[in-house]
Amino acid sequence: MRVSSSSLARIAVAASGICLALAGLAAGPARALPAPPAVPASVHYTVPGNLTGVAAVSASSAWAVGFAGSSGSPRVLMLHWNGTSWSRVTSPGVLTRAGQLNAIKVVSAKDAWAVGYTGNPLLTSEHTLLLHWNGSIWSVVTRPAPIPGFLNAVTDTASGGWAVGGVPNGHIFPRPLALRLSGATWSRVSVPNVIDVMGVATTGANTAWAIGTNEQFSELAHWNGHTWTWETIPPVRDTYLLDGIAASPAGAAFAVGNVIPPLGTPVPVILKLAGSTWKRVTVKAPSIAGLHAVTFAPGGTPWAAGTTGSSALILRWNGTAWTRVASPSPGTSNSLYGLGFSSARDGWAVGSSGSDTLILHWNGTRWN
Numbered sequence: 001m002r003v004s005s006s007s008l009a010r011i012a013v014a015a016s017g018i019c020l021a022l023a024g025l026a027a028g029p030a031r032a033l034p035a036p037p038a039v040p041a042s043v044h045y046t047v048p049g050n051l052t053g054v055a056a057v058s059a060s061s062a063w064a065v066g067f068a069g070s071s072g073s074p075r076v077l078m079l080h081w082n083g084t085s086w087s088r089v090t091s092p093g094v095l096t097r098a099g100q101l102n103a104i105k106v107v108s109a110k111d112a113w114a115v116g117y118t119g120n121p122l123l124t125s126e127h128t129l130l131l132h133w134n135g136s137i138w139s140v141v142t143r144p145a146p147i148p149g150f151l152n153a154v155t156d157t158a159s160g161g162w163a164v165g166g167v168p169n170g171h172i173f174p175r176p177l178a179l180r181l182s183g184a185t186w187s188r189v190s191v192p193n194v195i196d197v198m199g200v201a202t203t204g205a206n207t208a209w210a211i212g213t214n215e216q217f218s219e220l221a222h223w224n225g226h227t228w229t230w231e232t233i234p235p236v237r238d239t240y241l242l243d244g245i246a247a248s249p250a251g252a253a254f255a256v257g258n259v260i261p262p263l264g265t266p267v268p269v270i271l272k273l274a275g276s277t278w279k280r281v282t283v284k285a286p287s288i289a290g291l292h293a294v295t296f297a298p299g300g301t302p303w304a305a306g307t308t309g310s311s312a313l314i315l316r317w318n319g320t321a322w323t324r325v326a327s328p329s330p331g332t333s334n335s336l337y338g339l340g341f342s343s344a345r346d347g348w349a350v351g352s353s354g355s356d357t358l359i360l361h362w363n364g365t366r367w368n
Contacts, residue, residue: 044359045086049077051350051357055106056342059083064338064350064359065101065114072122074100078114086359094118094140099129103153110135115151115163126150130163130186144186149177153199156181164210166196176212178228191228194219201247203273209253211242218242218257220278233271233278237262240269248296256291256304270304270322282321289313297341305336305349312336312360314349314367327360327367334358
């Protein structure tokens, strides 16, 4: 997820009124809670900045991306987990320049992609950044050459992939950008009638879905193997603000974010793909929450993450509803923007705690 100034504004709207004191706790004798298992200090990697994406190859290899510094003056940030500790990746040199990585996708131990931008959006100097991992090194993709603009999301399978974002348009709203991977070649594909593309997921050999932003609301688009077609999310009276989308190898898919009913306030929303139609499903989460990320763990279990404005929020799909899973919130303001799993018993959630990076680990039983 791209945490730009416009994204932060949308998050602020969705999280308005969050700073409420907890009340109404049930009375009764105090009971000591069991202490969580110790987490090695090496699991944590805290620097000023934000992590926006994470992907895991195995229990001994994972990647996290985002930016270091502040949102007004970001520098590209990539971290690697080697089974013992997280460390910063600084090669190639673009990984230390001004800019941000927004998403990462691991296909295998020898095939991964990361996307974002270099430059500074406040100075309108952004250029797309597309990186590839071949099992030994990360390299900058130069065909096509970097484009003025940014990339928000990436997806890839053995049969192809997509990288999506936006390009400047002479004023506050950009134009959509989509790059398609066929074999080893990326090419630009036309995307009509939206400002930028926030997320993308492949649901079959010749089909994909994307989230598009149209000023103050979101739409979903379908790729039929030839063109992108935008579709209205029912019911049309509601305003959707979607941030994340993911699909399983079997073609199941979810999209997450917030929805604003008429004359209402934002509430978390998750849409499930049923055939060719997206339908809302039950979300058991605080009404003041915001959802930013969704993924499928190996084995098929879907997970979603976001924030309640103060606490990190993690949800799991049980087949009929999304329910909250306990997770730590080390600071006073905790948000999660990325999820990645190497197995049902090994996963990561990343984001921010206050102005610093935040990394949580799933061991199959609990988040630490």
